[in-house]
Amino acid sequence: MNLKRNGALLGVVAVGAMTLAACGSDNNAGSSTVDTSASEASCEGKERLSGAGSSAQKNAMDQFTSSYIAACQQKGVSVNVAYNPSGSGDGRTQFIADQVDFAGSDSAINGEQADLARERCAGNDPWNLPLVFGPVALAYNLDGVDDLVLSGETIAKIFNGGITRWNDPAIAELNPDAALPDEEISPISRSDSSGTTDNFQKYLMAASNGAWTAGAGSDFMGGVGEGAKGSAGVAQAVSSDPGSITYVEISFADQQNLPAAQIDTGSGPVALTLETASKAIEDAAFAGSGTGDMTLDLTSIYGTNEAGAYPLVLATYEIVCSGGYDAETAAAVKSFLTSAANEGQQTLGEQGYVPLPESFREKLDESIAAIG
Structure with a gap:
């Protein structure tokens, strides 16, 4: 039962991608095509970003990176993103230690780790931004x-x-x-x-x-x-x-x-x-206001009785500083995540992920734009 998108995508950039691997245990090669011609990524800030963490999202991250590089090449800008699928816990640890610019995580950062991340972010809250979903x-x-x-x-x-x-x-x-x-x-x-x-x-x-x-x-x-x-x-x-x-x-x-x-x-x-699966995400609620930090109220997905919504969906986050980055890093983080949340989602459905529903992506775009 392959997950498929309705409609054809007009692609101008071939992007190497992989099928979804749970916590990095298995990878399977594939390829897809992404249209980056309308990308809203600014391609500003430092040239090379670093991230680490969830290996469940590693294959999506490969696609995000490829489409981001292609979008910026069209603007005459060279960029790159190095993502190490070292596991969610290690990603959060590296983020707290200021060893990476963002972390991927299967769970939202909270409690003592959130307090430590706040110190790393110069007193600003860390935000959990759900970017990759897999049924x-x-x-x-x-x-x-x-x-x-x-x-x-x-x-x-x-x-x-x-x-x-x-x-x-x-x-x-x-x-x-x-x-x-x-x-x-x-x-x-x-x-x-x-x-x-x-x-x-x-x-x-x-x-x-x-x-x-x-x-x-x-x-x-x-x-x-x-x-x-x-x-x-x-x-x-x-x-x-x-x-x-x-x-x-x-x-x-x-x-x-x-x-x-x-x-x-x-x-x-x-x-x-x-x-x-997309319908369950579309109807998701947030633990807080959903403005800025977008930590999900997982009960709203897992406990849904909405007709036509499939509830068993794995959500993974990008953990970022809401503020406290230097200007070059902040610009690059916002640019990359903007690309990932938009053109980066185009062909995820062909690889076993669930592309973000429009209403959800709009909320995510607002949070990304608010990163200081």
Whole structure:
């Protein structure tokens, strides 16, 4: 089930890109074309920016960098961005230590780290700007069942051992026309620490009506099933194990030709498509005002019952100083992020990401413009 955009893009710049890799475990080459002719990037400021952190967004960052370089070349300006996919925690640490200009992170910077970042930013608040979104599929291997429907509660019970067989009455109620086998369910989780696991468990906390009590975190807390390393690992494990199910980025499910379960959020089953994942983002709320800092209220995404919105979407941030940069760095950060939030989004849907909806991008553009 490939995510595809409607309509053709008029491309003038070929951009090397990769499919979505969860926390840097796996990369898969691809290519796409981006039109940079209308770029609003100023291409001002210092020539070379540095960033580090989330490897889930590394492949999107490759595209952002390529399209930014191309946009500035059209204006006769040479620029570059060096991004090290060293992991979210390391990215935040390097940002606090003033070793990079921005950090990529699967989680918003907060608490003590935000206080330390404020010192680095000369007393100004650090801002969390959500720039890259990737949908997560419930990929499964169940012969004869192509349109499986699950709910937040049944997903939680599958992954904590509360539901152990595919013909359980709770699953049968959601799938009245399916021939569900009397077969044991084999849940497969990430054996390595993963931002995908953290977000999956946050989703279960928000959407399971209290069925998930194990909490969240980068390590799987459900206590049942088998583990496999990396996104490619869990997808391959499901492909070779009839009766199994996992949570994984859609690109890896596609590679193994695995179907993805629809999720019933209370307003009917919702299939994972570019449009349904985008709708969940479009309706997202913010922990604060959403002006400047754009830390997401993840419950508004994960707990949505909006008709046609697919809720299981991984959000990753760029962490920047709202002020306190020197003038050259501030100009370059704003220029790069402007490019990334606009032309940089054009072909992300072809690579397993969700391009930003228009209304969301407008809010992001306002925050980027306000960086001092």
